[in-house]
Every structure is written in structure tokens, then in C-alpha cells.
Amino acid sequence: MVLKITYIVLFFLSFLEFSLFYEITSNKVNKNYLILFFTTMVSNFGYAMLIHAGSLEAALCGDLLSYIGSIFTILFMLEVVVDMCGKRFLMPYRIFLLLYAVTICIIIATTKNSNFFFKHPYIVQEHGITVLKADFGPGMFFYFAYLATINISAILIVIHSIFTKKKVSKKTLQFLLCTLIIGTLFYVIPLSLGININFMPFIYVSMEMFFLYVSAKIDAYDLPLNLMTVYKTRGGYGYIAFDKKKRLLGCDEFALQVFPDLDSISIDSLIPDSSKDIIEKLHYRDSDWNWNEKCNKDFKITTRKKTVIGTIHPILSHNILIGYLIELRDDTEQQKYIQGINTFNKDLSHLIGETTRQVTDMHDSIIKGMAIMVESRDNSTGGHILRTSDCIQIFAEELLKHRNIPQITSNFCKLLIKAAPMHDLGKIAIDDKILRKPGKFTMDEYETMKKHAEEGAVIVKKILDKTEDKEFERIAVNIAHYHHEKWDGSGYPDHLKGEEIPLEARIMALSDVFDAIVSERCYKEPSSFDEAFEIIRNDLGKHFDPVIGQAFIDCRPQLEEYYESVLQIE
Template identity: 35%
Template sequence: MNPIIHIYNFAFFYSLFLIILAAVVFHNKISIFYHMLFISITLACLGFLQTACAEEMQTAVFANQILYLGASFAPILMVMCYTDLCRFNLKKILLVSALSIAVVIFICTCTIKYTSLYYKSLYIIKDNGITFLKKKYGILHNLYYIYIAGTNIIGFFIAIRSFSKKHEVSFITSGLLIVSMILSALCYGLQQVFGWKISMVPVSYVISETMIFLLLARIRLYDIKKISTRYFDETKSTGFMIFNKKGKYLGSDTTAKLWFPEILNLKLDCSIDNPSTEFLKTISLWLEEFSTRISYFECGEKIIGARIYDLVEFGSKVHVIFLSDDTQIQRYTKLIENYKNKLEEDVEKKTEKLFKIQNDILISMANIVENRDNNTGGHIARTSDVVKIFVQHLIEKEKYPELTEEFSERIIKAAPLHDFGKIAIPDLILNKPGKFEPEEYEIMKLHSAKGAVIVNKILNNADDPAFKNIAVNVAHYHHEKWNGQGYPEGLKENEIPFEARIMALADVFDALVSRRVYKDSFDYDKAFKIVEESSGSHFDPELCSDFLECRTILENLYSSYNSN
């Protein structure tokens, strides 16, 4: 079979294949003009094939009429497709005029038997098994040349003009259309220059048809209106932007542009370079590290929510930035949040007030207990101040990990409760003016264990279990000694709770520098010397060393007591 027949066969069946493929892939998702274009090109290719295979004049003439049925309408249909691809509004007068010319041309090809205006004569020749229809053209055939030239000029103009619409039409689309037209013109030009017997028109048709099909598969991603009707409810309360999987901008709807005018500066098929606003910076970040997120932006009096989703459109994954007017929702949320914060603030104030009342009650109870003991007037207040100074000093040293702000607040609050157990000691022993007898001292030592029981019962339903534990430990173990010779449990070293070791230093120091009925107060030198000598026996040696560093502050504290 002659190679020319192979080329015509390929052009026809390839065009037929694209008709079927377009129907399957695009169905009703593209304009009818595209389907009509593919059908016209297929008819033209069929006309070329049938003419080449014709055995007699009548068949060749009929094949020529089929060829012109496609060739007459293909140029104007191609222009209409260009206007759609390039978002170009061509004046209706031009379309109607071009379409009218196409109809006239086709009618003329069908009147060979009746007039010589289009064809003066037709005859066939055969060359290597190929039939060629030789024609002598009439005056109206010039109309066909004008028609072809005019539609090509319009096509070039539309493609080139679309470069200026970079925010609406991808420069790739414009460029590919121009390349398609140049290749088609090149095919026809080469045929004329080299005098080829084969017509290159089917080849140029196939090139244009393929290019348009490929653009359709891609250009549908930019059809924001059609995508929106499939996925979103087109109202003024929603908007969206679309990016391809590489983060290149494909388009946005009118609402999105109204809310965020900076979108108008984005170029199709380009990434967001040097984002100028917080909105574009956020979107750019989302596209670089894709994840489902939500952010809110103020647009005048509106609060716009932005979310990112993945969609698959025509077989390609796209990122959609969905925008919604969340003004009312955010106002309600803010109102609820303000109410919540106000409620939390009120609860916090009431809780704080309750804690203060609770603390005042505990202090009052501690004072009641202390008032039973004639030997230790003011002991509770003084030891509380000493614990506060000592703990603050320990925090500043930053060497005790257990000594947090919360811990310090709790031990300061617990300090006044350390002698609660004295309420269970008989008055005769508690207020004895002299030293205790051995059996009396044993009874007196019970106050620490009894105090732990009492404090535990009082704070059993407290909202702060950690405070209860510290208060119980302070009451129970503040008479334990580092060497294990203390009471009531005979604990030693780190077996003694940390808070009790702190309380022991404050308790003993106050006893040394304060007057008792059975002794005078010691001066500071003697008191601090006793404390230092008791390091490692009575007191935790590390805490004792730190306590001695507080000497100046403690002397000033007790001097202020004496001045009052």
C-alpha cells in the first residue's frame, strides 16, 4: 500500500479515536464546539482518504464534498475553541460572518454540476495507485483562501492577546496554541515549497487536534466556575483558590478576589513568590508543607476562614484553598470565649477567696493551739517568716529540683500547722514552767504524730492533695534528726521528707533566739553556732549550710520583732 494511504489512514483513525476519547474523558465537561471540531477534522481526514482511494470520478467528487464538510467548518470551530481556551470574547459579528462563509463554501462545493463559480472543472488522475482530484478553481474559490487566512489571523491574535491576560490565562496555554498554529502553517508551507503530492492538511489537523486535546485535559483545571459547581456551593459566603500539586496557581473565583485583592497579582501557572500579605504568606507555607489546617483573616468587618483540601480533577491532584465567611461563627466563638474567660476569672477569684478563708481558718486554729502554750508566744508567725525567707533563698540557689514555686507556696502555707498536735497535749505538761520530766517529755513528743493525724483529718477533703501531704509531713516529722535520733519515727537523712528538714531548721532557730519560761533567748552568734554544730547530726548538712547564709536577713527580721 502506498505510504500516502498509510498517512491518510492514520490521520482518519487517529481523529476518530480522539472523538471517542474526548466523549469518554470530557463527556459534558467541555463545550460542544470541541466535539464539533473533532468531528469536522475527522470528516476532513475521511475525505482525503476516500479521495485517494476513489476509483471513479463520482466517488472522488463525493469524497471531496465530505472533505469540505469538515474543512469548511474546522477553521471557525478552531477559532471558537481558541476563544474558550484563552478566555477571549470575540465579537459575534465576526463569528457569524465566518460561519456564514463556511456554509457558503460548503454549498459551493456541492454545486459543481450546476455552476462553475467555485470549480471550473474537475478530473481525476492516478499515480502509483493513488487517485488525485485535479481542479480548476473558479472565482469563489478565492473566498476559501480569504476565509482560511482570516481565521488563522484571528487565531494568532487571540493566542498572542492572551499573553496580556496572565492572571486569567496560563502562558503555557497561549504558547502551545501559537506553536500549534506555527507547526500547521509549516506543514502547509513545506508542501508548497517541495511540491509534495501528498496533502499536509490532514497532518496539520492532527497536530492542532492533539494540541487542543492536551490543552483541554489541562485547561479544565483552570475552569474555576465548573469546578465550583461540582464541589462548592457558589454563594457570596464562600470562595476558593486552586493550585496544582506543585503549588502553582491555577485560579480563583470572584468572591476570593473580592475578599483578598492581592490574588489579582498572582500569575497563572506560577508559584507564590515573595508573598506580600499575611494571607499569601500563610497559603504559601501550606503549599510547601501540606497539611489540613485552618486560619482566620480579617477582611474589613468580615472574618474569613481559610482551609486547604486535596481534590482530584480530571485525573490530576489539586490543592483547593476553601474560603468561608465565618464572621458570625467567630463572633459567637469570641463571645463564648469571653464568657468562658469571665467565668474562669470569677471562679478563680472565688476559689482564691475560699483558699484565703481556708488559710485564715487554719492560721486561726494554729493561733488557738499556740495560745494554749504559754511558752511559745508568736512562734507560729515567726517560724512562718523564717520558712519564707529560707525557701526564697533556696529557690535563688537553683540546686534543689524539688523546690518549685508551687512547692514553696505550699510549705510556707503549711508552716503554721507544724505544732497542731499540741492541742492534744494536757495543759499541765504543755504549760509547765520548767523542764519536762522523762515521762512528761515522752507525752510531749506525741504532739508531732497527733498533729499529723489532726492535719490529715482537717485537710482530708482539700482541693490540693499536694498541700495536704506537705502539711502532714511538716507536722509529723519536723522533730526528726539527720542522724536518726529524732522522733516520732526515728527517720534519718533523706528518709526525712524535704519539707520537714526545712521546717526543723526554722523551728529550732526560733526556739534558740526566742525567750522561753525555762530559758532566756540566745544571742545570734550563739544561736547560729549551735545550728552550725548541729549540721550532720540534727540537720541536713547541705540545707544547714544554706540556712547559715541567711544570717543577715534573719537577724534583721528578729530585730524588727524586737523593735515592735
């Protein structure tokens, strides 16, 4: 009676394990595991039916179920073992074993009439249970050969994997090997000793428990499944699936938040004309925006509430396109952060620009103040600094019109105008007796006065040494140093000739001389504009650069207008 109850319990345990396996693997059911659990349940039902049989027909029916269940149980056990060991089950070998199993099942099912599997069956009662006894037929040899082939194959595969496979848990394989060996022994030993109690239901239930444990644990090793789980559970991600004809296959909750109209579109339908937002944002009908060409490339989707990054992924089956999966990633917070950064940078740039402008203006004012202070010591050049600076500005506007001088750019002219007030800064080093002399200089005094060019270059260099604008420093130093050089080499201090003279110094020379001619000095009366421009014209190629000089003459109307207004005020 106890054995009868035990076999019933073992069947129900198989049923519970089958149900439990299906539940814990609902995300990704492995068909080999599922069939293994089902055939084990069928086999255990057959064993329970056999020991409860009250007739030969019932016993034969239970025996048939137990054999058929066992045949397919060990076949799919081999499938599971191969899968666990990370190996491939060769298709010819799989087909051979399947045909072999089906053949044996047919032999067993027809044994009552053929006596090929066993013959002269009869039942007896032993230990309170029904036992089916019979003489083995020739078909039993094929059954034992089948069992031996599969069990030995499974054991060898596991042993080989333990020693060669690095990507498989060795602990799990070792436990699996023990289960296979123990199961084989519990079948062979009772059969050899003639023990009528069948231990296979116990082995099957134990094996199912092991595979339940493995199937629950194996998900941790399943990278694609883990990735899928992560993508499904993390927030801010969504998906829309289309077939290759762009018919909707489905979407998730996040996709509905981005495109609420998706909720009203039927599965296997094209996006209707009324869903303009979807058509526009997903480039659904853009002839110049081919989904195949845009695969795996990001594009931005902006709605009233969200900013989303979309990526089109191809859905392939055996390398054949069957559809598209549009991945949606919430980028709203990132865009707000970037917008905040941009606003901050804009405000900071404005603040830095304003501060820099104030510092630059202060710097320029100090330099101009120094130049005016120096000029105040010179009785002969009242207002010369301011007038030459304005003259340079007028001249620079004219020079920008001459495309044949590539060095002259708007930035060059800006720096030139800024540096002009510093051209006579070297006079600060000249003795007041000479600088403030009311008449003409003697030869010695003139030689001393000429030193202001070199001294000016040294002073300007020291003043601007720490400036970041090295181009401005270069222009200012050259103006102070070389504005008295002449085109024919007769100037001072270095007797430079032609284009050896820096361009900025050649320009400054014209404004400096012109102002000296048309302005009143303590030793002379002002000359007329006609006389001044005649002197300039006659000195082209001698004192002045002929090309630059002609440009200066071309801006005569503007210069006359300026000087008439300034000299009248003075």
C-alpha cells in the same frame, strides 16, 4: 394530507425536543445526547421532505437525509445506551462503527451514479404522500448489517446491565429495553410486510421523549454535578482560579467581597503590585510559601470585615498541573463565636480563680487561727507560730538558690510556707496542766508533750483530707509529724535517720529550733544570734541535715534583720 401534516408535526416535535434538551442540560451538556437529538431531527426532516417531494431529485434528497440521520441516530443511541449502563465504549469498536457509518453514508450519497445502494429509483403517490421505490443494491446488505449489529449490541448491553449493574437504575434500563425492542419491531415488521408508511419518525420522537426524561432525571445520580451545584448555591463560599503561572482565570461574587481588587484585574493577567492585599493574604509572592507544597492545607485570611479560611486545590488534567483553585470559606461567625467563648472562659476563669483564692485564703486563715489558738494555751511559746512561718519564708528564698537540691522548687517552697503554721497543731491534744506549766517539764511530762507530733499528724490529716491538693496535704502532715526528728536518729516520734526524714520536716526543724533559741521562754532567757548559729553549726550532721543546715546559716543576715525588728516590737 393528514400523513403529510403528521410528518411535519413530527419534525417540529424533534426540533422542540432538541431545543428543550439543550436548555434543561445547559449546566452540563452530554455531547452524545446532543448529537443524538440533532441527528434525529435531521432524519425526521428527511422523512418530511420525502413525502412532500414533487420530483425524483427532491425525493432522493429527502431519502438521503433520512438515511444519514438514521445511521448516526442509531450510532449515538448506542453511545448513550453504553453511557446509561455505566460501561465503557472500547475505542477500536467505536472507530470501526464510525468508519462503517461514514462509508454507508458515502454509498448512499453516490447511489444515483453507482446504483450500489439501490437502483432504478422512481416515485409514486400512495395515500396522498410521495413514496420512493427502487430495487435494493448490494450496498443495502451493509446497511442492514449495520442496523442489526448496533440494535442487537444495544439490547444485549441493556439486558446484561439489568442483571449485573447495581449502580444503575433498573427501572430506567427496563424502560430503555422496551423502547429498543419496540423500535426494532416497528422498523422490521412494516419492511417485511411491504407497508410503505415509515414509522421511524414516530419511534424517534418517542425515543427522544424517553431520553429527555432520562436526561432530566439523570442529574440526580450525577454526584459531581450535584456537588458543583451545592457549592455554587450555598452562601459563604467562594473561589478564585489561577493558571499554573498564577495568572488570574476568574472568581465568583464571594471572592470579590473578600478581595474587591479582583474586579479590576484582567483575565489571564498576573496580580499587579498595586493589589497588596491580595498578594499578602494569598502569599502570592512568598518564596517560603510555595503553593504546590501548601495544596489542600488551610490558611487564614483576615480582612476588615471578614475572617476567611482559604484552601489551595491543584487543577489537574491527566495528572498534569494546569492551575490552582483557591477555595474561600467564610469563617467570620465562627471566629466571633470562638472569641465569645474565649472571653467567657477568661471571665469564668477569673471568677473561679478569684473565688478559689478567697476560699483558699479563708481556709488558710482558719488553719492559722487554729494554730494561734493552740499556741495561746502554751505559756512558753508566745508568737512562735508567726515567727517560724516568717523564718521559713526567708529560709525558702535562700534554698531556691541552691541548685544541688532538685526537690526544692518554687511550688514546694510555696506549700512549705503555707504548711508551717500547722507544725505544732498537735498541742491541742495536750493537757493544759502540762502545756501551761511555767517551768521545765518532768520526764513524764516531757514524754506526754512529745506526743503532740503524732497527734498533730492525725489532726492535720483529718483537716486536709478533702483537699484537692494532695501534695500540700503530704507536706503539712510530714511537718507536723516529723519536725522533731534528728539527723542522727535520736529524735522523736519514730527515730528516723538522715534522708528517711522528709525534706520539709528537716527544714521545719531548723526554723523551729532557731526560734526557740533566740526567743524568750518562761524557763529561759533569749540567746544571742552568735550563740544560736553556733549551736546550729555544731549540730550539723547530728540534729540537722548538714546541707540544709548550711543553707540556713547562709541566710543569717536576713534572719537577724527580721528577728531584730520582730523581737524589738514584742
